[in-house]
Amino acid sequence: MNEVKDFxxxxxSKIDFFSNCGDAINATFNVNVTQVRNWVDVEKKVNSTxxxxxxxxxxxxxxxxxxxxxEGYRQWNNITMEAKLLLKDGVLKNISTFIQENKLNNCIYESVEWDLLTAMMEYAYSTYxxxxxxxxxxxIYNSGHIPCGWKGKWPQGSLLIF
Structure with missing residues (x-):
């Protein structure tokens, strides 16, 4: 398994979160994307769906x-705890501050936390x-945008980003 700390x-830790939110999407991704207009749209799209x-x-x-x-899967909880600690003591502090300063709904913080944690888990298990x-x-985060929803029935459709 790969070390989540390295990842x-x-x-x-090098991502400039939200730096291009609201700007045109100038990157290409391996998934179809649809841009949303503003933070209000983000808050609406970050939902149970x-x-x-x-x-x-x-x-x-x-x-x-x-x-x-x-056998490798048995390490899931330990890896998750390590990843959560790295995130909590690192980038999530700045993300929390951004959310509070911009008076955004905490669901955005929770969504980002989930995405980062799961990306770390994908990396940890990428040998499998x-x-x-x-x-x-x-x-998407690395491009300065935020993924915030899915338009259509998974897996058809497009990823919503701001």
């Missing part, structure tokens, strides 16, 4: 690990399962 240090899409995707990872690499959706979400 955090080399990838996540979006949560369910991301949960379904993460469940695919855990199911595959459980079925095929049970090819990283996927949440690693792609990390590229």
């Amino acid at each position: 955090y240090d080399n990838k996540i 979006w949560d369910n899409v991301r949960l379904q995707i993460r469940n695919q990872l855990t199911s595959t690990l459980h079925e095929n690499w049970r 399962v090819k990283p996927g959706f949440h690693t792609e979400l990390l590229e």
Whole structure:
């Protein structure tokens, strides 16, 4: 398994979160994207439907690990705790401050936390399962935007970003 600290240090800690929110999307991604207009739209789209899409995707990872690499999967909780601590003591502090200063709904913080944590888990288990959706979400964050929902029925449709 890969060390989540390395991934955090080399990838996540270097992201300039939200720096291009509201600007045109000048990057290409491995998923269709649709841009939303403003933070109000983000708050509306970060909802249970979006949560369910991301949960379904993460469940695919855990199911595959459980079925095929049970010994490695047994480390899930330990890796999760390490990843959560790295995030909490690192970038999530600045994200929390941004959310508060801009009077945004805390659901945005929770959504970002979920995405970052799951991207770290995809990285940790990438020797077993090819990283996927949440690693792609990390590229959206890295571009200065925020993924905030899904338009259409998964997996058809497009990722909503601001």
